[in-house]
Amino acid sequence: MNEVDVTNLVCPSCAAPLVVPPNCNGRVFCSSCGAQCVITGLELNSEITKKSNINSGVPLSADAGDLNISLVNSIKTSQCLPVNFFRMSRVVLWSRMMIPVYLFHCNAMASYSFDNGVQRTRQVAYTISGNTHFRNENYTEWTRNSEVASVSDYIVASGNKKYKNVISNLYGDLKVSNLVDVERLQFPADCKTLEFNVPSAAAFSENAENKMRSLAMAAAQRNLSGNNYRNLNINSCSTQKDEEIRILVGINHVVYEYNAKRYEVYFSADGSKSCVIDNPPVDYSRISAYKMIDERRKNVKDDHNGFNALGVLSIVGAFFSASLLTSTEVSTNIFGLVLIAAFVFGAVKAFKKAKSEKEAGNKARAEIDRDLRALNQEAEVAVTEFTRDGGMLRGWDIVSANKS
Numbered sequence: 001m002n003e004v005d006v007t008n009l010v011c012p013s014c015a016a017p018l019v020v021p022p023n024c025n026g027r028v029f030c031s032s033c034g035a036q037c038v039i040t041g042l043e044l045n046s047e048i049t050k051k052s053n054i055n056s057g058v059p060l061s062a063d064a065g066d067l068n069i070s071l072v073n074s075i076k077t078s079q080c081l082p083v084n085f086f087r088m089s090r091v092v093l094w095s096r097m098m099i100p101v102y103l104f105h106c107n108a109m110a111s112y113s114f115d116n117g118v119q120r121t122r123q124v125a126y127t128i129s130g131n132t133h134f135r136n137e138n139y140t141e142w143t144r145n146s147e148v149a150s151v152s153d154y155i156v157a158s159g160n161k162k163y164k165n166v167i168s169n170l171y172g173d174l175k176v177s178n179l180v181d182v183e184r185l186q187f188p189a190d191c192k193t194l195e196f197n198v199p200s201a202a203a204f205s206e207n208a209e210n211k212m213r214s215l216a217m218a219a220a221q222r223n224l225s226g227n228n229y230r231n232l233n234i235n236s237c238s239t240q241k242d243e244e245i246r247i248l249v250g251i252n253h254v255v256y257e258y259n260a261k262r263y264e265v266y267f268s269a270d271g272s273k274s275c276v277i278d279n280p281p282v283d284y285s286r287i288s289a290y291k292m293i294d295e296r297r298k299n300v301k302d303d304h305n306g307f308n309a310l311g312v313l314s315i316v317g318a319f320f321s322a323s324l325l326t327s328t329e330v331s332t333n334i335f336g337l338v339l340i341a342a343f344v345f346g347a348v349k350a351f352k353k354a355k356s357e358k359e360a361g362n363k364a365r366a367e368i369d370r371d372l373r374a375l376n377q378e379a380e381v382a383v384t385e386f387t388r389d390g391g392m393l394r395g396w397d398i399v400s401a402n403k404s
């Protein structure tokens with residue numbers, strides 16, 4: 001990290017703390033000595049806003065508490081998180097930026113084609129002993145159809161190369177109604193504003209065409225819902241740009257440390273959405289414990305619900321042997337009885353064996369479930385203890401000092 005956090009804003013001539021009003025253009029007068037002070041970051045914000053003709057945006061509104069909740073939520077579901085993560089990790093950086101973003105209002109006309117299926121009935125002739133009969137047969141008749149869908153929507157595209165993925169993750173579904181006037185953006189004093197470095201045409205062609213095409217596909221599927229159709233294709237889709245708005249959206253960059261390693265996460269301006277750059281740390285001994293449980297489960301014999309081929313065959317054998325009893329020969333009757341007895345004995349043995357195998361399998365599975373629960377519980381207990389103690393990761397107090 002080569003970013004430097006603003007720790008303290010003081011007057012360079014008398015060292016009195018500087019009061020920075022919201023939406024400051026970077027120039028403030030010291031309340032003690034009256035000197036004019038320039039805060040370069042804020043001056044840049046104001047310059048970029050004017051130069052790029054920016055009228056609205058998404059203000060940075062999340063505080064450390066909001067970001068902590070979002071951060072913990074993005075981490076705690078990770079299955080193989082080290083059990084001591086919440087005790088041992090620490091937030092080491094929180095910086096805020098305003099990223100320039102294009103908002104294109106687009107219109108698209110798409111022509112799509114599909115096979116439309118209609119249920120029909122036909123008569124089929126068949127012959128039985130020289131006589132011809134007819135029966136009805138249902139079938140689907142497929143015909144190729146074409147239709148047109150028109151869609152319109154806003155496309156969000158980062159105006160800064162570096163944050164292309166972060167912006168599409170955090171703001172891909174940005175609602176225009178969530179934008180506020182530039183006067184109400186209220187850049188915090190520590191906030192850095194980045195400049196546009198992606199030309200509008202490039203941002204449009206890179207983002208609009210694909211997004212409008214998939215919106216057209218969704219519209220086509222909506223139009224066809226309730227129909228019996230197949231092989232839906234978009235043949236052509238022409239996208240037009242109706243309007244281009246330039247906005248600034250806030251993002252929060254948070255870095256936490258665990259076991260001497262750093263992990264980056266970005267959050268939307270209000271903290272509600274997260275874009276995880278580095279996956280949370282994993283405990284490899286927990287991973288192998290989960291793997292072992294999986295292996296054990298594979299090794300338990302499949303449960304056939306007691307179905308047993310040998311047992312069933314024996315019953316069938318006994319059933320057929322019963323026909324020997326109807327014989328008038330006494331020796332055949334006796335032979336039949338002996339056979340039945342043998343088959344019944346075989347069936348009882350086979351079913352008993354299947355039953356004991358099933359019981360052994362059930363017992364093994366119950367043990368595996370119990371061990372899996374114990375493993376999951378270790379992680380759950382860590383989360384519960386952490387949330388009971390207030391649920392703030394360490395380090396927030398330091399990184400949020402002097403952030404208004």
Ligand SMILES: [Zn+2]
Nearest residue numbers: 011014030033
């Ligand atoms: Zn002063």
